Amino acid sequence: MTDVVSLYVNDGLPEEEIARQAALYGPLAEDIRALIPLGISSRADDDEIRRAREHLAAATEILERRRDSGPFGTRFNDAGHFRTWGNAAAGLRNAVAPPLEVHTDPDGRVWTDFHLHIGYEGPAGHTHGGVSALVLDQVLGDAARVGGSPGMTGTLTLRYRKPTPLGDLHAEAKLDRIEGRKAFVTGHIAGPDGICVEAEGIFIAPQWIADARAKFEAQD
Numbered sequence: 001m002t003d004v005v006s007l008y009v010n011d012g013l014p015e016e017e018i019a020r021q022a023a024l025y026g027p028l029a030e031d032i033r034a035l036i037p038l039g040i041s042s043r044a045d046d047d048e049i050r051r052a053r054e055h056l057a058a059a060t061e062i063l064e065r066r067r068d069s070g071p072f073g074t075r076f077n078d079a080g081h082f083r084t085w086g087n088a089a090a091g092l093r094n095a096v097a098p099p100l101e102v103h104t105d106p107d108g109r110v111w112t113d114f115h116l117h118i119g120y121e122g123p124a125g126h127t128h129g130g131v132s133a134l135v136l137d138q139v140l141g142d143a144a145r146v147g148g149s150p151g152m153t154g155t156l157t158l159r160y161r162k163p164t165p166l167g168d169l170h171a172e173a174k175l176d177r178i179e180g181r182k183a184f185v186t187g188h189i190a191g192p193d194g195i196c197v198e199a200e201g202i203f204i205a206p207q208w209i210a211d212a213r214a215k216f217e218a219q220d
């Protein structure tokens, strides 16, 4: 089993280096992301496809020369700048991620306006229900974190009220209450015609996080 705690790493990177890496790897993820809808929609002919694949193979050969061996995990520095660049919903280096850029209002509401390309299709012309769950898991989880109770998803309950279109969408969430290690959060995804998916989530701080927090607060 993966040792989760070992994937939380203080790598001590200075802010300038983080900015340099973000400016380098973010656009790479964008380039890879842009290929996904093209893989579905391109009408290039046989020779063109073969040629495109040769270029992709050349890029792959360069990128795999030096690489990390496992998942990105959560990296941070002494300034408390956290990076979850491999995250499937929001990771800066993850081409699978839409990606979500999640904002926080002063009242604790978190929200994101995001775009789902045709690679997220489930029912014809609409968003895959599992992708909606991915988005809501992230946004509700962020609301729990922003509300002071970061945790793993214990239960995520979704009500698909109407088909979610592809394209430009909005999601938001708000912490309802905290009970011990559990944070209760609600949220939704909306399209141009209103709310498509409603969600309720219970996010549970693992015991090791609760212990670390208690230790930190005792030092204060």
Ligand SMILES: CCCCCCCCCCCCCC(=O)SCCNC(=O)CCNC(=O)[C@H](O)C(C)(C)COP(=O)(O)OP(=O)(O)OC[C@H]1O[C@@H](n2cnc3c(N)ncnc32)[C@H](O)[C@@H]1OP(=O)(O)O
Pocket: 137, 138, 139, 141, 142, 145, 150, 151, 152, 153, 154, 155, 180, 181, 182, 202, 204, 205, 206, 207, 209
């Ligand atoms: C790690 C920190 C992450 C930080 C993320 C930053 C945000 C980023 C956003 C990312 C977002 C994406 C996030 C992701 O994708 S997280 C990935 C998806 N989630 C998981 O893989 C979670 C897997 N499960 C577990 O790890 C454990 O079962 C957890 C940690 C959930 C609880 O195991 P633990 O051993 O600690 O629990 P306990 O037995 O001592 O019980 C404690 C209390 O909880 C109650 N209970 C237990 N299970 C459930 C349940 N399933 N629903 C509702 N309630 C439950 C239980 O009755 C008790 O209540 P009470 O008796 O006290 O009243």
